[in-house]
Each structure stands twice: as structure tokens, then as C-alpha cells.
Amino acid sequence: MQEQLDERGQELDRERRGLLRIGLAEVYNPSMVPTLNPGDHLVVRYGAPVRPGDVVVMKHPFRQDLLIVKRAVERRESGWWVMGDNPLVENDSREFGTVPDEFVVARAWVRLRRPPGRGQRSAAALLSWVASALRPVRSSARSAPSERSLSRRLRAR
Template identity: 70%
Template sequence: MPERVHEREPERGAGTGQERGGLLRAFGLAEVYNPSMVPTLRPGDQLVVRYGAVVRPGDVVVLRHPFRQDLLIVKRAVQRRDGGWWVQGDNPFVENDSREFGVVPDELVIARAWVRVRPPRGIQRSVAGVLSWAVSAVRPVRAARSFSRRLRAR
């Protein structure tokens, strides 16, 4: 099953973030459903994304699948190439990425992940439990500095 992201931004339109609402419309929420980005992202993780953000190598991005443009997927932008981005998942056992479908055109890359929010496991019954979850669950999604080294080592 291909990686899937459920976009939780119903009024977004074309995805540039410039529609109704201005700056607030530049951000949205997406939910990860499949394991292609494990260990960075897990199924159930929520992503705060920024539409129209500049993408750099190593960034986690939300894009339309090149063969099924109604399907949103999340991958890491590895390298800029002629015609778009080479994207790959962080999970080496899932190959639903550019190794399968090639370079992704720029117009299919719709957002860059900004923050990951991992849902709590079970009910948090204490302030300490909530704080512990918050510290581990809310993390910025940063470019993987070692990702290019991992690719060269394979």
C-alpha cells in the first residue's frame, strides 16, 4: 500500500497558502498513515505543514503522488534534479518513492513539514505524564543532515 497522508485543510484550494485567510492559510495539518518515513515519522503522527515553503535537500515534504495525484504522500526531498525533486522515504524497506516513480515535478510538491506531533499513547492522568508526552511528542521536522551520507554509504 502506498504511503498516504490525510490532508486536514479543507478550504485550502491550490495549495499556495495565499487563499482566504492570508498567513494562517499558509499552514495546514496532515496525518501520516503508512510507515515509509519510519523512524522519523510513524503512522498516526500529525504534521504541521507550510504550503508554498521553499524546499531544500533533506526537508520532509508533502506531495501529490505522480501516478495518482489524488493521493498525498510524505517523503524526504533528497536532491534537486532536472524536472523536479528526487524523493525517498526514511524506511529502507519501503520503496514507494522516486526509486519507483522517478523525479517528482515541482508543481506536485505542495508543502514542507514544519512540526511533528505524535499522539499520546493511552490516557495521561498526571501533569507529569502530559509534560513528558509534550516534550517527546512535539518536535520540529528538520532536514536530516546525515541523510546524504547514508545515501552515499548504500
């Protein structure tokens, strides 16, 4: 118990001194399409406060050694209700219920799109990739995946 208190105390000291805990995470599955695609990387902030609509990296409730990326939809009494942006993938709170706060590891801050495939690249294609490769991961105020409009889906690609 004392070890956890010391560890948390160190985190608070770093935050007070302005040293943010930042990391990199890779997206492997399509549960967050169209917002995030497999192969995208996320710059994440460990221990950052989470608000509804934020994209978070969390421990899977049934396999704590597995990290997954989901959107925090709403705060409930027992934790966070999380969902993927892809309505066809149900590996989220619809399957495993609310997620305890201690399972939320980090909040996504910036998405780094993977570079285009190897081979011939035109200057225009490379410039287009550079312009879209680095984007902030914005919060979404959506309540259910089916309520997204077509224009929202097209803008997120």
C-alpha cells in the same frame, strides 16, 4: 491559464503580508519511520521553498488524488528526488522517479506526536509525552537510508 496566474498572485500577496499558509497533515503509513510514525500529525507550510533534506507533502506521481510524505533528497533537472526514511519501504523515487515541482504541496514544519493510548496514564508518562509531542521537523543531510547510523535512528524516535 489566467486562473493559475491569479491564484499564484494571491499566494504571493499573503506571503508579502506575512500571512503564511499553514495546514495539518496526518501520517498514515510507515515510509518515514523512524522520523515520523503512523498517527503523527504534521504542521505544514503550503508553498514554502523546499531544500534538500526537507520533509514534504506531495501528490503521488501515479495518483495525484493521493498525498504522501517523503524527504526531498536532491533537486534534479526534472524535479525532486524523494525518498522515505524507512529503507524497507520503496514507495518513493526509486519506484516512480523524480517528482515535478508542481506536485510538491507543502513542507513539513512541526511534528505532533499522537497521544498515548487510552486507559490509565501516569503523571510521569503524560509529562514525557508532552515533552516529546511537539518537535520541529529538521532537515536531514543524508544521501541514502542505509547510511544512517544507529545513534541517528535512536535519536529520531
